[in-house]
Amino acid sequence: VGPGSSIGEATRRELIARGISLAGTGSDVGALRATIRAEQVLVATYEQLLGAGVLSLPAASVATRFLSHERAHEAALTAELKRLGGRPPRRPRGLGDGTVASERDAVRLLLGLERAAISVYYSELARLRDARATRIAAEIMACEAQHTTALRELLSPGDISRAVPGAFVFGAR
């Protein structure tokens, strides 16, 4: 990551984790705000990396598809949040311009953030009570898990033990 030009994985993951703290833990509204924050960081990072021009055509094609998924996730979660009377969190600021040294660095960054987002869904699915919001969150968590498989495939083609490394998908914070 170029100095001063972008914010790396650790800070972006911290932004995702902070979303949980800011949202609180006692309500469906809080749980949904935490998941929306995770999606906001993902959307911003995919947009930045696609704009940075560091991705090859195959990787850019994957990232473009996943960006559309993340936008759909944010929209669906925001609709659920509003249905339950909540207000979405503000978009995170100060994420720099997404400059990274290589495609491999970019994919690693995305993989780390996808795993952080999965961790948010794992935590918040334990708290969500609203059946419709719970089902949507579960569908999204499964989609993010598929994203990690595809991103790992970009990093280590044909290595199934890396693409699907374990029987239980928790993500990582």
Added chain:
Amino acid sequence: VVTPGAPTSRRRLLEASLAASAAAALAGCGANRARHRPVADPVQDQDVVLLNDLLARERHAIAAYTAGIPLLGGTRRHAAVEFLRQELAHAGMLLALIKDSGGGARPRAASYDLGQPQTARDVLLLLHEVERAEITGYLDAIPRMKPGRLRAAAATILADDAQHVSVLRSELGLSPTPAAFVTGAE
């Protein structure tokens, strides 16, 4: 149709041995997330019914992988063996959750309708179908589970099965990540 014989006993042993490690895996994960630990709600009878329904789907998938692996070769076979190991771990986890809740696991089905797969593609289609059925089952069950820890545990399995589907779709020449929401219809 697969009629369980000796392999069933081996599967039962494997399921039992994997139950402990799977439970330990989830417990360890929870320990790393003490800040976010869900409130402990009691498991209810309805939850045991849901867990048993999911166990039945896992056992169906285990039967499909066990029957189908001999027809696969190369990297597909390697992947299927790995996925079978993971399905066994899922079943072990569900058995542990049922036992932990004071409930009893339903007996395994006497046989499973797996069709008559003749080729590697037939097997991939069968595995895709049983994985999709698992996903549908988890998505139906998770919102109805009472304790948060059950919902979270089930979601970790759902996400793994979604990854299986992604790999199987790729082997079938389909998009591995076709939709923003994994519904089991993919």
